[in-house]
Amino acid sequence: MVAFNRTPSHPSMFILMGIPGLEDTHVWFSIPFATCYVINLVGNFSVLYVVGKEQALHKPMYLMLCMLSLSGIILSTTIMPKALCIFWFSLKDITVGGCLIxxxxxxxxSMTQSAILVTMAFDRYVAICNPLRYTSILTNARTATLGLVSLIRGVLLMVPLPLLLSSLPFCANRIIPHTYCEPVAVAKISCGDLTGSRIYGLVIAVLVTGIDLMLIALSYGLILKAIFKISSKNTHLKALHTCTAHVCVMLTYYTPSLFTIMTHRFGQGISLPVHIILANLHLLIPPMLNPIIYGIKTKELRDKMSKYFCRM
Structure with missing residues (x-):
């Protein structure tokens, strides 16, 4: 409880508490978190390197995978270095500007990643439902444009959130019971009216995630419809196999994300440490698993990566 009574030494600072109540075990928590982070960096940088070096992999699907890998690196690097500083060195101070960043x-x-997953679902739809027109519909240039649109959407939808948070009056005791500046945790330490930020957060969660999931479901509904029109069972299995990597990646992204959103809104019975651990894992686990899933499920990528790793 002593830690909770601490106040920042400067009014432009916040204090990130890490995992309140479990401070004595911070070092132990740092081990799996740091391990996941290192695997994340190694796996995703490996995908970026191999796809960049191999001309044969300069295809829409692998370009989208590179976008996903890059977003995973940025997402985990946004939170993990500061979290490890808290766990290892008790460096809990963070500026208001750093918090808003x-x-x-x-x-x-997060919103860009969701849009990339929608684009990847569209890629699978075109590959299975219009295979003869695949190269003309999804060129590398068009894929890059879709990636840019995903980023622009994320930027535009994100802009109001930090503006809403920065306009809130914060209490004298600027302690955030978290390992990073999670928007809900930041809003909770405000002394002002949270109605606007809560409504905006809920609308974004429902509309963005809901619309993206509907578009993905539509793509896979059309894929299944096209597959069932094919009489050959082997062709069924082959077509479905091309979608397994994307389906697995979607499950690793949306399942913990939706679970975290639901526990924030309706999980009052869940303890704060559990909330914090889940909030960290849902940002660490999906980007860590993405290169592993695609490396296992995609023969072409697996062969190219094996070639480079065997040289080491």
């Missing part, structure tokens, strides 16, 4: 990148990259 974390909010901006978390919101922007």
């Amino acid at each position: 974390q909010v901006i990148f978390l919101s922007m990259v």
